[in-house]
Every structure is written in C-alpha cells, then in structure tokens.
Amino acid sequence: MRRKFVAGNWKMHGSMVENAALLNAVIAGMSQLNNVDCAVCVPYPYLAQAQNMLTGSNIMWGAQDVHQLEKGAYTGEVSAEMLKDFGCRYAIVGHSERRAIYGESNLIVAGKFAAAQNAKLVPILCVGETLDDREAGHTESVVAAQLDIVIEMCGVHALRNCVLAYEPVWAIGTGKTASPEQAQAVHAFIRNRVAGHDASVAERLIIQYGGSVKPSNAVELFSMPDIDGGLIGGAALVAEDFLAICRAG
Numbered sequence: 001m002r003r004k005f006v007a008g009n010w011k012m013h014g015s016m017v018e019n020a021a022l023l024n025a026v027i028a029g030m031s032q033l034n035n036v037d038c039a040v041c042v043p044y045p046y047l048a049q050a051q052n053m054l055t056g057s058n059i060m061w062g063a064q065d066v067h068q069l070e071k072g073a074y075t076g077e078v079s080a081e082m083l084k085d086f087g088c089r090y091a092i093v094g095h096s097e098r099r100a101i102y103g104e105s106n107l108i109v110a111g112k113f114a115a116a117q118n119a120k121l122v123p124i125l126c127v128g129e130t131l132d133d134r135e136a137g138h139t140e141s142v143v144a145a146q147l148d149i150v151i152e153m154c155g156v157h158a159l160r161n162c163v164l165a166y167e168p169v170w171a172i173g174t175g176k177t178a179s180p181e182q183a184q185a186v187h188a189f190i191r192n193r194v195a196g197h198d199a200s201v202a203e204r205l206i207i208q209y210g211g212s213v214k215p216s217n218a219v220e221l222f223s224m225p226d227i228d229g230g231l232i233g234g235a236a237l238v239a240e241d242f243l244a245i246c247r248a249g
C-alpha cells in the first residue's frame with residue numbers, strides 16, 4: 001500500500017509574516033491528521049524559517065529547484081548540499097515553469113535529479129505535457145521522454161528514492177483540472193513504463209497529480225488507483241484549502 005503524499009509548492013509567494021501565519025495554521029491542522037505525508041516547498045530565503053517552525057512537526061519541507069552541479073561560479077544558484085544544511089528532505093526538479101520559462105531541458109532536469117539524490121535529498125520530478133502536445137496526441141511520448149532520460153542517467157533503482165509528479169502544463173494555475181480519468185490514464189502509463197524496468201520499483205513509486213487541485217476535486221482525484229496524492233500550487237497558500245486537500249488523502 002502506498003501512502004498518500006501531499007506537497008505544497010509555494011512558488012514565488014510569501015513573506016516572513018505571511019509564512020508564519022500559514023505554517024502555524026498548517027502545523028495545527030496537520031497535528032490532527034496522520035492519513036498522509038505532507039511537505040511544503042518554500043522559496044529559498046524562507047528555508048530557515050520553515051526549518052525553525054516545522055522541526056518537530058509532522059510536516060517536511062523542501063525547495064522548489066536545485067542546481068545540477070555541486071559548487072562553483074554559478075551566480076544565483078543553490079546546490080543540493082546547501083539545501084541539506086537547512087534540513088530539506090525534498091527538492092522539486094523539472095517543474096513546468098522551470099522548463100518553460102528558464103529553458104530547462106530533459107537533460108538538465110535529469111542532472112538536477114541526480115544532484116538531489118547524491119546529496120540524499122528526495123527529488124520530486126515533475127513531468128507533463130502542454131496543451132499542444134495533448135491535442136497532437138503526444139502526451140505519452142512527451143512524458144516518456146521526460147522520465148526515460150532520468151532512468152537512463154540514474155538507473156531505475158533511483159526511482160526507489162524519489163517522488164514523481166504528473167502535472168499537465170495546461171492544468172497548472174489555470175483552474176482547469178485534468179479529469180480523474182485523464183490523470184489516472186497518464187499515471188497508469190507512467191507506472192507501467194517503470195514496471196517495464198522493475199515491477200517492485202513501479203509498485204512503490206509515489207506519483208502525485210498536480211494542476212489546479214482544490215478541496216472540491218481532491219477526493220475524486222486521490223481515489224484513483226494510481227494517484228498517490230498531489231503537488232499543490234495556489235491552494236497551498238491558503239491553510240484551510242491545503243488542509244482540506246491533505247484530509248482528502
């Protein structure tokens with residue numbers, strides 16, 4: 001049995017004051033829940049605040065990106081070891097905003113995945129197709145390419161220690177959610193593809209869904225057999241919505 005995992009992706013939102021209120025409310029709400037694993041991925045400057053506030057709670061924390069190299073002259077970048085210094089458990093890699101806005105290729109994302117794992121972080125690897133890809137019937141080939149390069153670079157056993165997030169780009173921040181059946185179809189495709197390499201890795205792999213998850217659609221999405229929780233953007237900024245989504249897990 002896979003345990004559901006709900007993670008918040010705060011993106012470039014928050015302030016010390018806003019975060020304190022949000023985290024206090026999430027800590028209080030999560031203290032009543034033990035049905036899901038829960039994490040928040042916060043902007044880099046707030047990792048220390050997350051570490052201070054969340055240590056001792058049942059909420060883990062992480063970053064929204066990580067650099068693929070260990071150190072060096074890469075102004076503005078943050079390494080996996082630096083994230084470890086702040087107690088991070090997770091680093092999101094390959095979010096569609098990073099791929100689209102910052103031009104991160106499948107190869108770069110695979111490098112980030114490897115760097116996170118080398119530092120004993122758990123990468124949350126985002127995959128997903130654009131609307132054009134879907135309409136052209138390319139959803140599976142796009143997702144397969146995003147996944148396969150990680151398996152080629154790191155080996156299928158690397159997937160024992162990661163989380164996958166299927167996030168159709170057309171559903172992120174748009175209010176358009178993939179239907180539970182549409183999402184399930186891609187989740188099953190991903191799991192089958194991994195099973196082609198190793199059935200036990202596939203069976204244990206946590207595959208989150210992300211894309212306009214809200215309290216009103218979380219139960220339906222999370223009840224699908226291959227959907228193991230969610231990566232939550234906008235709704236993670238509102239404590240009562242985030243907690244309602246966690247409750248749905």
Ligand code: PEP
Pocket residue numbers: 009011167171172173174175210211212213231232233234235
């Ligand atoms: C995300 O940022 O990963 C995401 C899924 O955003 P939203 O929930 O706002 O669509």
